[in-house]
Amino acid sequence: xxxxxxAAPPTSTGTGAVLSCRGLRKSYDGRLAVDGVxxxxxxxxxxxxxxxxxxxxxxxISMVVGILxxxxxxxxxxxxxxxxRALAAKSxxxxxxxxxxxxPDLTGRENLRLFARLYGLRAAAARxxxxxxxxxxxxxxxxxxRAGTYSGGMQRRLNIGAGLLHRPDLLILDEPTVGVxxxxxxxxxxxxxxxxxxxxxxxxxxxxxxxxxxxxDRVGIIDAGRLVAQGTQRELTALVGQCDRVxxxxxxxxxxxxxxxxxxxxVRGIAVGADGIELLDTDARTALPAILAAVSxxxxxxxxxxxxxxxxxxxxxHLTGRSLRD
Amino acid sequence: xxxxxxxxxxxxxxxLRDRSAVLIAVVIPFTLALIFATxxxxxxxxxxxxxxxxxxxxxxxxxxxxxxxDRLAERDIVTVRRVADPAEAAExxxxxxxxxxxxxxxxxxxDGTAAIEVIGNVNAPTAADVxxxxxxxxxxDLTSVRVAAVAAAGEPHDPRRIAALAERAARFTxxxxxxxxxxxxxxxxxxxxxxxxxxxFFLFFTVQFGVSSLIEERAGGTLGRLLAMPxxxxxxxxxxxxxxxxxxxxxxxxxxxxxxxxxxxxxxxxLAVAALAGAAVLAATGVTAVxxxxxxxxEQAGSWQAVLAMLLGxxxxxxxxxxxxxxxxxxxxxxxxxxxxxxxxELAGGGSLREVLPAVAAMCGFAAVxxxxxxxxxRKAVRP
Ligand SMILES: Nc1ncnc2c1ncn2[C@@H]1O[C@H](COP(=O)(O)OP(=O)(O)O)[C@@H](O)[C@H]1O
Ligand SMILES: [Mg+2]
Numbered sequence: 001x002x003x004x005x006x007a008a009p010p011t012s013t014g015t016g017a018v019l020s021c022r023g024l025r026k027s028y029d030g031r032l033a034v035d036g037v038x039x040x041x042x043x044x045x046x047x048x049x050x051x052x053x054x055x056x057x058x059x060x061i062s063m064v065v066g067i068l069x070x071x072x073x074x075x076x077x078x079x080x081x082x083x084x085r086a087l088a089a090k091s092x093x094x095x096x097x098x099x100x101x102x103x104p105d106l107t108g109r110e111n112l113r114l115f116a117r118l119y120g121l122r123a124a125a126a127r128x129x130x131x132x133x134x135x136x137x138x139x140x141x142x143x144x145x146r147a148g149t150y151s152g153g154m155q156r157r158l159n160i161g162a163g164l165l166h167r168p169d170l171l172i173l174d175e176p177t178v179g180v181x182x183x184x185x186x187x188x189x190x191x192x193x194x195x196x197x198x199x200x201x202x203x204x205x206x207x208x209x210x211x212x213x214x215x216x217d218r219v220g221i222i223d224a225g226r227l228v229a230q231g232t233q234r235e236l237t238a239l240v241g242q243c244d245r246v247x248x249x250x251x252x253x254x255x256x257x258x259x260x261x262x263x264x265x266x267v268r269g270i271a272v273g274a275d276g277i278e279l280l281d282t283d284a285r286t287a288l289p290a291i292l293a294a295v296s297x298x299x300x301x302x303x304x305x306x307x308x309x310x311x312x313x314x315x316x317x318h319l320t321g322r323s324l325r326d
Numbered sequence: 327x328x329x330x331x332x333x334x335x336x337x338x339x340x341x342l343r344d345r346s347a348v349l350i351a352v353v354i355p356f357t358l359a360l361i362f363a364t365x366x367x368x369x370x371x372x373x374x375x376x377x378x379x380x381x382x383x384x385x386x387x388x389x390x391x392x393x394x395x396d397r398l399a400e401r402d403i404v405t406v407r408r409v410a411d412p413a414e415a416a417e418x419x420x421x422x423x424x425x426x427x428x429x430x431x432x433x434x435x436x437d438g439t440a441a442i443e444v445i446g447n448v449n450a451p452t453a454a455d456v457x458x459x460x461x462x463x464x465x466x467d468l469t470s471v472r473v474a475a476v477a478a479a480g481e482p483h484d485p486r487r488i489a490a491l492a493e494r495a496a497r498f499t500x501x502x503x504x505x506x507x508x509x510x511x512x513x514x515x516x517x518x519x520x521x522x523x524x525x526x527f528f529l530f531f532t533v534q535f536g537v538s539s540l541i542e543e544r545a546g547g548t549l550g551r552l553l554a555m556p557x558x559x560x561x562x563x564x565x566x567x568x569x570x571x572x573x574x575x576x577x578x579x580x581x582x583x584x585x586x587x588x589x590x591x592x593x594x595x596x597l598a599v600a601a602l603a604g605a606a607v608l609a610a611t612g613v614t615a616v617x618x619x620x621x622x623x624x625e626q627a628g629s630w631q632a633v634l635a636m637l638l639g640x641x642x643x644x645x646x647x648x649x650x651x652x653x654x655x656x657x658x659x660x661x662x663x664x665x666x667x668x669x670x671x672e673l674a675g676g677g678s679l680r681e682v683l684p685a686v687a688a689m690c691g692f693a694a695v696x697x698x699x700x701x702x703x704x705r706k707a708v709r710p
Binding site for chain 1: 340559
């Protein structure tokens with residue numbers, strides 16, 4: 001399967017999809033932030049948008065939830081067109097914004113009751129549902145405290161809880177684990193897995209390869225506003241083909257080392273970081289001596305070498321020539 | 327509508343929980359009004375003009391004049407005390423016990439030159455002026471009869487002539503202007519004035535807590551969340567304006583009740599006061615909303631609104647009585663504050679709802695113009 005085929009819009013019309021996006025485009029002040037993004041998410045499916053900071057993930061999400069009008073393209077939620085005023089479509093979505101969006105002067109419980117009421121629940125139902133969600137996100141113990149007094153992780157969990165109140169068909173989470181301690185992060189990922197198990201469709205954006213790997217049935221790789229590839233993880237890693245992934249822990253003149261490595265015939269992609277170099281090589285086992293020679297020849301010292309199977313990180317490197325992390 | 331009420335309820339709850347909001351809305355204006363009224367006001371309350379009368383003539387014409395005063399006293403426009411000695415009357419006026427004394431000279435009913443002498447209290451210039459015009463009007467009225475009588479007969483002590491004068495004097499009615507000035511002094515007493523001035527001045531700060539929180543919601547990301555919910559964009563803006571109106575109206579209501587109960591302020595006919603207060607709240611909300619729509623950050627909005635509230639308050643005459651400077655008085659009609667205080671002045675003069683309608687209409691005009699501009703601009707802000 002070629003990259004072009006993978007990146008092209010799915011040929012199915014998307015009927016029955018919980019979310020269907022076609023040709024989304026958005027520019028800010030003439031600069032394209034999102035350029036021709038198309039994807040579908042089916043019932044119970046978890047779809048990850050994986051890309052570095054500034055790739056356009058939040059812009060895509062904002063259009064999908066109907067708070068940012070696209071310059072071009074079409075969005076349907078359960079078949080309903082999404083617009084700024086599409087209240088029916090909006091009521092199907094649970095949205096967890098990237099920035100924490102709760103009222104710091106209300107308690108956790110009051111925040112959830114308020115949002116439940118705004119999602120259309122009656123007062124009694126909203127009260128009951130708020131307690132359930134507090135339990136789910138593990139905030140029952142602090143429910144009566146002002147949200148402003150919560151730790152960063154607790155605020156993140158409250159932020160997520162606010163998206164679950166009305167049992168949405170589609171849950172959209174925009175980098176929900178940024179700035180969260182490992183324990184809370186694990187809890188969040190487990191929650192998403194559990195929700196997906198109950199048939200909720202999930203759109204999840206992240207710049208962490210491991211999260212996409214752990215959660216997502218399908219992944220779209222986004223870079224500079226374009227969806228450069230999408231598919232199951234198996235389909236994506238197959239793009240890297242026979243390449244091996246080589247991680248060099250190194251010090252010294254890494255920039256020159258990178259340039260030297262680029263001149264090697266077997267190297268397919270390369271990313272120079274602060275404490276080492278990552279590269280894709282068609283046959284690392286054979287090329288390793290040449291690789292090490294090139295690095296030390298350029299004035300850098302290799303401290304460690306790791307050879308790995310290709311993963312999503314490698315796919316990104318392969319498709320964009322850059323590393324996800326920076 | 328449901329979403330509007332839920333959101334406004336949320337905002338009101340946040341405001342009540344916020345100590346500084348309650349301080350600015352109620353505690354500070356009440357305290358300042360109380361302090362100012364105590365320092366500058368003494369115990370002055372609106373009262374009838376206090377007059378004394380000394381009758382040295384004891385004839386029917388003088389009696390008719392005293393009768394005029396008694397009739398005004400019955401209507402609570404003046405009080406009258408009878409004093410035998412002109413020197414004592416002058417003493418009372420000098421000492422401030424009364425506002426003015428009338429001395430009716432002997433022969434007022436017959437002598438062609440007799441005039442009523444008025445001894446005024448220098449600290450009550452209005453009351454003394456009113457006394458003088460009353461006396462002058464009475465004497466003028468008699469002069470016409472006297473001139474006619476002199477032409478007819480010529481004998482000063484002719485009983486028919488005295489009878490004609492007495493009859494004329496008995497039919498004398500004080501000129502409308504005199505009654506008007508004394509009965510309807512359109513000036514608030516000191517306590518009510520400070521209460522009203524502080525209330526309307528701080529109202530322009532109080533209403534900020536509604537509209538300006540729109541800017542905070544945009545910065546804090548909650549606006550994005552609300553708009554991603556099945557909540558019409560218009561509902562968010564409406565809720566913010568409603569919050570301003572409700573918070574402003576309740577703080578004003580609390581201030582009116584509290585200054586009446588604890589400061590002795592007398593605001594006037596309740597329905598008319600309610601109309602003035604409601605119109606003032608709308609005007610304040612509109613003005614504040616325009617400022618919020620121009621600002622980029624909540625801090626910016628806050629400082630611009632504070633400057634505007636100070637400026638309008640000053641022009642509107644909330645810091646000092648501007649009645650005596652006609653140019654300033656004219657400028658004050660360019661502010662809701664000026665109309666609010668002016669409307670209350672009408673009420674102090676005994677006016678009712680009908681008399682304050684111009685003030686209510688003027689403030690509603692402010693509200694309509696500023697509100698329309700604000701809504702047009704803020705609708706864009708609410709649209710993501
Ligand atoms: N409101 C905005 N105005 C101008 N440029 C923006 C705005 N929001 C995002 N951008 C730009 O659009 C690009 C995509 O941003 P974003 O969607 O936030 O990326 P991501 O969520 O993947 O980090 C970035 O270059 C960013 O600087
Ligand atoms: Mg983002």
